[in-house]
Each structure stands twice: as structure tokens, then as C-alpha cells.
Amino acid sequence: MSNISEAMKAAVGTVTARTTSYPISESDIRKWALAVYWPDKPPAYFIDSAEAAKTVHGGIVAPEDFNPFAWISAGHESLIKNSLRAGTNDPDSTEKSLGIEGPGLTFMLNGGLVCEYGVRMRAGDVITSESSVGEYSEREGRLGLMLFSRSISTWTNQKGEMVKRTTGTLIRY
Amino acid sequence: MTVNVGDAIPTFTRATGFANWNRYAAVNDEFVPIHMDDEAGAAAGNGGAFGMGNLQWAYLHNMLRDWMGPNGEILSIEVQFRSPNVKGQTVTAHGVVTAVEGDVVTLDVWTEQQEGTKLAPGSAKVRLAK
Numbered sequence: 001m002s003n004i005s006e007a008m009k010a011a012v013g014t015v016t017a018r019t020t021s022y023p024i025s026e027s028d029i030r031k032w033a034l035a036v037y038w039p040d041k042p043p044a045y046f047i048d049s050a051e052a053a054k055t056v057h058g059g060i061v062a063p064e065d066f067n068p069f070a071w072i073s074a075g076h077e078s079l080i081k082n083s084l085r086a087g088t089n090d091p092d093s094t095e096k097s098l099g100i101e102g103p104g105l106t107f108m109l110n111g112g113l114v115c116e117y118g119v120r121m122r123a124g125d126v127i128t129s130e131s132s133v134g135e136y137s138e139r140e141g142r143l144g145l146m147l148f149s150r151s152i153s154t155w156t157n158q159k160g161e162m163v164k165r166t167t168g169t170l171i172r173y
Numbered sequence: 174m175t176v177n178v179g180d181a182i183p184t185f186t187r188a189t190g191f192a193n194w195n196r197y198a199a200v201n202d203e204f205v206p207i208h209m210d211d212e213a214g215a216a217a218g219n220g221g222a223f224g225m226g227n228l229q230w231a232y233l234h235n236m237l238r239d240w241m242g243p244n245g246e247i248l249s250i251e252v253q254f255r256s257p258n259v260k261g262q263t264v265t266a267h268g269v270v271t272a273v274e275g276d277v278v279t280l281d282v283w284t285e286q287q288e289g290t291k292l293a294p295g296s297a298k299v300r301l302a303k
Contacts, residue, residue, distance in 0.1 A: 035196040036231035039187075045243045055243040056302070063238070064247050065231045071202045089205055107207075107217045110226030112253035112295075117246075143218050169253075 003103035003147045003172075004136045011098045014133045020075040021068035021127040029062045029123065036063065061120035064164070068127045091172050094149060098133065103147055103172065111148055111169035118162035126158045134167060147172045174301055176278055178270050185236035185266040189224050189258055197228045211260075224258035229266075229284045229293040236266040237282070237299055244302035250282070252295030263287040268297070276301045 026049070033042035044051040045060070052060040062068075080098055092102025121127060134150025149170050155163040187193060191209075198204050203225055206213035214222035230252060237247055258264055264284050272279040278301060283294040 032200050035200040036228065037235060038193060038196050043239070043243065052243075057243070063231070063234060065227070065234045067201055070200060109217075109257075110254050112251070113226075113230060114249075114251035116249045 003105065003138060003145065005101070005103070007100040008095060008103075008136055008149075011095070011100060011133050012135055014098060015079050015130060016097055016133060017079055017129075017131045018077045019069055019073045019129045019131070021125075021129075022072070022074045024062065024066075024068050024121055024123055024125045024127070026060050026123045028068070029060055029066060032066050033063055036065070057120060057122070059122060061122045064115075064117055064120070066121055068121065068125070069129060074126070094133070094151065094170070105147060105172040107143075107173050109171040109173075111171035113169070114167045116165045118164060119157065121157070121163055127155050127163060128157075129153050129155050141171075141173065143173045145173065176270055176273055176301065178273060180270045182236065182240040182268040182270070182280070184268075185232055185239060186263060187232065188261075188263050189228075190260045191222070193228065194222075194224050197225055197231070201225075201227060203227065214259075219257045219259060221260055223260070224264075226252075226254040226293065229254065229258060229264070232264065232266045232284060233268075233282050233293070233295070233297070236268055237280075237297060240268070241299060242302055246300040246302075248277070248298040248300055250295065250297040252282070252293045254293050256286075256290060256292045258284070258286070258292055264292065271296070276303065 030047050033046035045055050049060055091105050091108045095102035132152045134152050137148045138145055151168050153166045157163055194208050207217045208222055208225055211221040264286060266284050268280040268282045270278055270280050279298050282297045284292045286292060
């Protein structure tokens with residue numbers, strides 16, 4: 001039996017939210033680099049402004065995988081009416097945010113990412129993320145019938161330049 | 174830098190466990206029980222806690238960046254998370270060149286555990302520094 005309802009199919013393409021970051025700080029970038037390179041030190045161009053000034057970027061830029069929305073954002077605009085309450089770690093949070101019932105599956109995993117990059121993020125940048133609902137699919141896996149749902153996220157900076165466009169796949173079972 | 178199809182680029186290796194995952198959770202606010210707690214990870218069918226897909230993603234970027242230097246550019250990357258990174262594994266990011274067009278290079282990229290099982294296979298396209 002499929003976990004993909006007619007309401008879920010109808011939701012594909014819906015722009016769900018627009019989120020704006022606080023201005024990125026060099027400290028944010030340094031901490032991120034320290035975490036993803038730990039226990040070794042990150043490259044000096046993520047830590048030392050003088051080293052970073054020698055690169056084509058002319059200063060510290062964030063690792064491409066940096067997330068300026070972690071912990072808190074400066075603004076969040078839900079573009080969905082009648083959304084249902086859902087916790088961040090609720091497997092049905094995508095559907096509940098759309099105001100429809102989710103499949104009620106118990107577990108979720110990060111199924112994969114596709115990302116196209118534009119300009120780099122740097123200190124002072126304010127990033128806006130626009131999210132939309134991507135396609136649903138499902139197939140049998142080692143843990144039973146697996147539901148694959150995709151979300152599309154486009155980030156731009158304060159100049160309107162594209163920072164990255166990501167399609168994420170969430171696996172639920 | 175001269176690059177040819179079939180070239181393997183330098184790898185990026187980390188021993189993984191709570192020490193890495195907790196630091197990543199701290200910067201990404203990713204305090205999900207399956208990554209923090211063995212019971213929650215076991216309940217999800219993976220024997221214990223397991224690492225964030227996003228950290229595997231970061232390791233692949235680190236490998237590409239370390240190879241190209243700060244003036245290279247990652248144009249795109251895609252990865253599937255096929256197998257969990259469980260506690261105690263040594264994870265290595267690999268890349269092999271599959272195409273070269275001027276300064277744009279396409280690679281197969283993946284992370285694997287110490288016994289050679291691929292955790293997160295994918296591909297990437299980069300532009301080398303001039």
C-alpha cells in the first residue's frame with residue numbers, strides 16, 4: 001500500500017517558506033570549519049584573515065556546506081495557510097507544514113543531496129532561503145517500504161545572487 | 174595542476190564517533206536522537222547511534238577543497254546516503270576524475286568505511302584555479 005496520498009501529490013511544487021538569516025559572522029565561519037575538520041585544524045584561510053586575503057576571495061569565505069540558519073534565523077515567513085503544528089524532528093513535519101496529513105511513518109533518514117553552487121558566503125552576508133516541495137516516490141528497501149520525499153531550497157544573498165540550490169531527499173520508513 | 178581521467182585525488186580521513194558528531198551538532202543544531210543516543214539509533218535499525226549525513230557531505234567538500242586549494246570552485250555535488258556511518262568507523266572520502274573539459278573537472282566521489290564499504294557515493298563538478 002502506498003504512503004503517498006493524493007493530497008501529498010497535489011502539494012508538489014508548493015513554495016512553503018522563506019527564511020532569512022542573521023548576518024554571518026567570521027566567528028560563525030571559524031566554528032563551522034573547526035567542527036567539520038576536527039580533530040585536525042581547518043585550513044588557515046577559514047581562520048586567519050591575513051591568509052584569507054591572499055586568496056581570490058580577498059578575505060574569509062564560508063565553507064560551501066556552511067549553514068547560516070542553524071540555531072536561529074532572523075525571520076521566517078510561512079507561505080502556507082492552515083499549517084499544522086509539528087516539531088522539527090517529527091517525520092511528518094513536511095506534510096503538517098502544508099496543512100495535510102503525513103504518512104505517519106516512524107523513522108527518517110537523510111537520503112541524499114544534490115547541490116549547485118553560486119557565489120560564496122562571507123561575513124556580513126544575509127542569506128534568504130526559499131523552500132518548495134519536490135517530488136515523492138517510494139520503493140522497497142531492507143527496512144520495508146521506503147518513502148522518498150524531496151525538498152528544494154534556493155539560497156540568495158542580500159544582493160540577490162544565488163548562493164546555492166539544493167534538492168534534499170528525506171527517507172521515511 | 175595537470176589532471177587526467179582516472180586520477181585519484183588525495184583522500185580525507187576521519188575516525189568517527191560522538192566526538193565528531195557532537196561538534197557538528199553544536200554548529201548545525203542537529204541534536205537528533207539517532208545521532209546522540211545508542212538506544213535511539215538501535216531503534217531506527219542501525220545497531221546504535223550513527224553520524225549525520227551532513228557531516229559526510231562536509232568531508233567530501235573538505236577533500237575537494239583541500240585538493241584544489243582556496244582558489245578552486247566547487248560547482249556542484251550530489252551524494253546519496255546509502256549506509257549509516259556507525260560509531261567507531263574510520264571514514265575516508267575519495268574522488269576519482271571521470272572527465273576533464275578545460276578547467277572543469279568531473280569526479281566520482283564517495284565516502285567509505287575502513288573495510289571499503291561505500292557509505293555515501295556521488296559525483297562532483299569543480300573548476301580548478303587558473
